[in-house]
Amino acid sequence: MIEIKDLHKSYKMGSNSLHVLKGINFSVEEGELVAIMGSSGSGKSTLLNILGMLDELDEGSYTLDNVAIKNLNETKAAQYRNKFLGFVFQSFNLINYKSAVENVALPLYYQRVGRKERQEKALKYLEQVGLKEWATHLPSELSGGQKQRVAIARAMAAEPKVLLADEPTGALDSTTSYEVMDLIQKINDAGNTILVVTHEEDIAQMCKRIVHLKDGVIVEDKKVEQVRASQYV
Amino acid sequence: MFSIDTWKEILQTIQKNKLRTFLTGFTVALGIFIYVTLYGMGNGLNNTFMKFFGNDATNILRVYPDETTIPFGGFKAKRQIEFKNSDLVDISKEFAPLMQYITPRIQRGAFVTYKDKSDNYTTRGIAPGMQLAENTIMMKGRYINAKDIRDRTKYAVIGRMVEKDLFKGAESIGAYVDVAGSAFKIIGVFQDDGGDNEERFIYIPFTTRQLIEGNNDKVDEIIVAFNEAIGYSGAMKLQRNLDEFIRKKKVVSPNDPRGIRIINVADSLKQTQQFASVLQIIISGIAFAVIISGILGISNIMVFVVKERTKEIGIRKAMGATPKIIISTILLESIFITAIFGFIGMILGIITLNSIGGKVLEDDYFITNPSINSGTAIFVTILLIIAGALAAYVPAKRAAQIKPIVALNDE
Numbered sequence: 001m002i003e004i005k006d007l008h009k010s011y012k013m014g015s016n017s018l019h020v021l022k023g024i025n026f027s028v029e030e031g032e033l034v035a036i037m038g039s040s041g042s043g044k045s046t047l048l049n050i051l052g053m054l055d056e057l058d059e060g061s062y063t064l065d066n067v068a069i070k071n072l073n074e075t076k077a078a079q080y081r082n083k084f085l086g087f088v089f090q091s092f093n094l095i096n097y098k099s100a101v102e103n104v105a106l107p108l109y110y111q112r113v114g115r116k117e118r119q120e121k122a123l124k125y126l127e128q129v130g131l132k133e134w135a136t137h138l139p140s141e142l143s144g145g146q147k148q149r150v151a152i153a154r155a156m157a158a159e160p161k162v163l164l165a166d167e168p169t170g171a172l173d174s175t176t177s178y179e180v181m182d183l184i185q186k187i188n189d190a191g192n193t194i195l196v197v198t199h200e201e202d203i204a205q206m207c208k209r210i211v212h213l214k215d216g217v218i219v220e221d222k223k224v225e226q227v228r229a230s231q232y233v
Numbered sequence: 234m235f236s237i238d239t240w241k242e243i244l245q246t247i248q249k250n251k252l253r254t255f256l257t258g259f260t261v262a263l264g265i266f267i268y269v270t271l272y273g274m275g276n277g278l279n280n281t282f283m284k285f286f287g288n289d290a291t292n293i294l295r296v297y298p299d300e301t302t303i304p305f306g307g308f309k310a311k312r313q314i315e316f317k318n319s320d321l322v323d324i325s326k327e328f329a330p331l332m333q334y335i336t337p338r339i340q341r342g343a344f345v346t347y348k349d350k351s352d353n354y355t356t357r358g359i360a361p362g363m364q365l366a367e368n369t370i371m372m373k374g375r376y377i378n379a380k381d382i383r384d385r386t387k388y389a390v391i392g393r394m395v396e397k398d399l400f401k402g403a404e405s406i407g408a409y410v411d412v413a414g415s416a417f418k419i420i421g422v423f424q425d426d427g428g429d430n431e432e433r434f435i436y437i438p439f440t441t442r443q444l445i446e447g448n449n450d451k452v453d454e455i456i457v458a459f460n461e462a463i464g465y466s467g468a469m470k471l472q473r474n475l476d477e478f479i480r481k482k483k484v485v486s487p488n489d490p491r492g493i494r495i496i497n498v499a500d501s502l503k504q505t506q507q508f509a510s511v512l513q514i515i516i517s518g519i520a521f522a523v524i525i526s527g528i529l530g531i532s533n534i535m536v537f538v539v540k541e542r543t544k545e546i547g548i549r550k551a552m553g554a555t556p557k558i559i560i561s562t563i564l565l566e567s568i569f570i571t572a573i574f575g576f577i578g579m580i581l582g583i584i585t586l587n588s589i590g591g592k593v594l595e596d597d598y599f600i601t602n603p604s605i606n607s608g609t610a611i612f613v614t615i616l617l618i619i620a621g622a623l624a625a626y627v628p629a630k631r632a633a634q635i636k637p638i639v640a641l642n643d644e
Contacts, residue, residue: 054551054638074634075555082553093548093641097249110553115238158553 001162001193002028002051007060009046020046022216024060028162028195033188033226035204036197038213045166047213048197052085052164053077065161082110086155090167092147094139100150101126101135107158125153129183145176152183156192163187163194169203175232181206182229202227243566250538254570257534261571261617262578264527268520268613269582269605275516277603282509284601286502288426290366292333293498294472296455296479305486314483314492316452318443324457327478331471333460334362337452339442343413345435347399354395356412356435358442366456367425369436374406374421381438388441389417392432393424412437415445459499468499524617532624535567539628546632547640556633563632567625568618575614583610 009021020043028034038044049055050062053069062069064084072080086107087093094103105122113121126132129149131142139147148168155163165184169177181203188194188208196207204210205227212220247254298314316337325335339358345351357363364376372393381388389412396405409416417437425431443449459471476495477487485492539546546559586603632640 049638052551054641055636074550075557078550078553078555081551087551089641093544093551095545095548097245106549107552109238109242110549110555110558154552 001030001032001065002026002195003061003063004051005061007047007050007062008058009043009050009055010058020216021050024216024218026211026218026221028193030193031188031191033185033194033208034196035207035210036195036213037199037201037204037210039199042213043216044197044199044213048164048166048195051162051195052087053081078110082107082158084161086158086160086163088148088151088155088163088165088168090170092139092144092151092171094147094150094154096139099136099138100131100142100153103139103150104154104157107154111158121157122153125157126150128156129153143176144172145179148172148176148180149183152180152187156187161193163192165194165196167197167199169198169200174202177203178229178232182233185226185229239562239565242562243569246562246566247570253534253538253541257531257538257567257570258574258577260527260530260534261621262574262581264524264530265575265578265610265614265617266582266585267523269579269610270585270603271516271520271523272609273582273586273603273605274600275513275520276605277600278516279509279513280601280603281599282505285505286498288368289498290368290458291498291502292459292461292468293366294457294459294468294475295496295498296457296475297453297494297496298483299491299494301485301489301492303486303489303492305489306484308484314485316455318450318452320479320482321452321455323482324455324475324478328457328471328475331460331463331467333458334360334365335458336360336362336366336456337439338363338454338456339439339451340453341413341442343435345395345399345413346411347408350399350401351411352398354433354435356389356437356442358439359436360439362458363436363456366458367431368427369423369425372422372424374419376421376423377436377438382440385440385444386438387415387417388420388438390421390423390436391419392434393422394429394432395435396422465499465503468497472497472500524613524620527617528620528624531567531571531621532627535563535621535625536628539563539632543632543635543640546635547637547642550637551641556630559633560626560629563629564622564625567629568622571618571621572614575617579610579614583607 004024004026007021007024008019010017010019024047036044036047046055050057053072064080067080069080095106098106101119101122104125105118108118108121123132123135126135129152131146131149131153134142134146139150142150152168168184169180172180184194184196185206196203198204205224206229207224208226209223210220211218298316301308301312301314302310304310321335321337325332336359341356341358343354343356345354359377360382361376361378363369369376374390376390377388380386389410391405399405399410400408405419405422408419410419412435423432439452443451457475459468463471472495476493479485479493480487480489483493549559583605586605589603
């Protein structure tokens with residue numbers, strides 16, 4: 001599904017150049033649930049941003065679902081993001097003046113899905129995350145966990161190839177974190193490929209594979225026995 | 234681009250950002266409002282200037298005899314020049330190809346009585362050409378004609394107000410009125426778009442006036458209408474030649490500032506028109522500057538709007554919004570706001586113009602019928618809408634080009 005070869009990325013900081021990713025080789029099969037771990041500054045978010053086409057790579061190659069991702073202009077990148085990827089952010093990134101269902105329907109709007117179908121699909125995904133009754137509420141009327149579930153529903157609504165979650169539990173307490181992880185595990189059980197960036201060990205243990213980043217290189221890549229989140233909920 | 238979805242999206246953002254919508258809209262509406270009212274006021278000034286000329290013909294040279302101030306040709310100074318019927322004939326002969334008509338005017342106040350009603354009116358002894366000079370419109374009967382002049386008939390043509398006051402709705406044609414002791418038969422009633430005062434005149438043959446005043450042949454004033462084909466410069470030349478001709482005939486020094494006076498209506502009209510149009514250009518300039526500052530206001534607000542929404546734009550981009558969609562949504566939003574508020578400002582401006590017109594404004598501020606033609610108003614409004622779109626385009630394009638990761642990290 002995802003194939004990365006010899007990926008380099010550096011940021012210009014005035015006259016200095018900060019080399020963040022120093023040759024990453026990494027691939028993900030369909031249906032995997034991968035945790036990307038590392039302390040802050042290890043380059044894990046940068047890697048996720050490049051995977052999400054939110055940022056560009058300097059060197060190396062990136063193939064997503066057999067499509068080479070390189071030299072994309074903004075329009076092409078937007079289309080690929082819409083077609084291939086679903087995003088879940090630490091800070092939820094819901095549009096604050098749109099109701100839950102409108103937020104979930106947003107990627108569908110950019111896919112030019114008809115209004116009625118959009119509404120139906122958005123409601124269906126809200127139902128899957130258990131928030132159907134909250135459909136017409138604004139994000140400000142939802143708790144943190146609910147917001148993240150809306151964000152997950154939004155990411156799933158476009159039916160992406162890969163779900164990218166950047167510290168999805170970073171802003172949540174542990175009970176809510178486990179609820180969110182339970183949801184992510186269920187989505188993965190249904191066959192979806194998911195990448196989770198986290199620095200929390202217990203969250204990482206709920207994935208099926210852990211990739212450790214340190215100073216811009218992968219230091220460890222191991223399969224783990226998945227801890228089910230449902231037992232804590 | 235014009236789907237219901239797009240509009241729903243735009244309406245939603247407008248609704249959720251009321252303060253911004255109001256600020257942008259207010260700037261636009263105020264700009265258009267000020268433009269429309271200022272421009273209308275300018276037109277009002279213009280109208281006042283044009284009113285000075287009433288609705289009378291403007292291809293007119295008015296010639297007055299006056300007292301001389303310089304001794305000349307054996308005559309002393311302070312000699313009162315007088316026109317006679319022969320002057321009319323001589324001018325006609327000399328300038329025939331350049332002239333449309335010529336008429337004398339002998340104006341006298343008169344106490345006029347019909348049955349038990351009476352009032353003071355101004356009578357004008359004239360020739361038939363006067364009808365054209367005054368743009369007199371006959372309501373009934375006829376005007377003074379050449380036969381009346383020749384036969385010195387005691388016929389009178391009265392204004393609508395005279396008929397209204399003296400006859401109170403009764404038939405006036407054929408009736409006899411007493412004009413300062415002489416009985417005149419009414420042969421016609423006229424109206425004049427120049428206003429009520431113009432309709433209080435009584436026209437009689439000038440020869441009849443001369444007969445009443447001891448059978449003299451004096452003429453107070455000569456009105457020469459030139460052929461409009463000779464144009465403005467032709468009229469100026471005619472004025473010089475006419476002045477020269479009369480001074481020679483009446484033995485008045487060519488250097489005498491008085492003696493003979495000629496008022497060239499066409500020249501005064503042209504000068505006034507020039508003055509009025511310069512004034513209108515200045516006012517339009519000010520109004521246009523207001524529009525420009527309105528446009529700058531919109532640009533400022535749009536820059537702010539895009540900045541404020543950077544994060545939202547980042548979210549939308551992550552969800553698959555292309556730069557084109559983002560630019561067109563912001564543009565349409567801007568156009569929508571400027572269009573709605575632009576037309577509100579325009580309508581308010583027009584309503585204001587319509588409601589402030591009136592006597593006080595006319596008498597104290599020289600503004601008559603302030604108005605703007607709807608074409609100009611709509612043109613300016615559309616100009617502002619286009620400018621608003623351009624003002625939004627630059628920040629919108631910049632927003633669309635921000636990398637989504639930068640936009641997402643924007644707080």
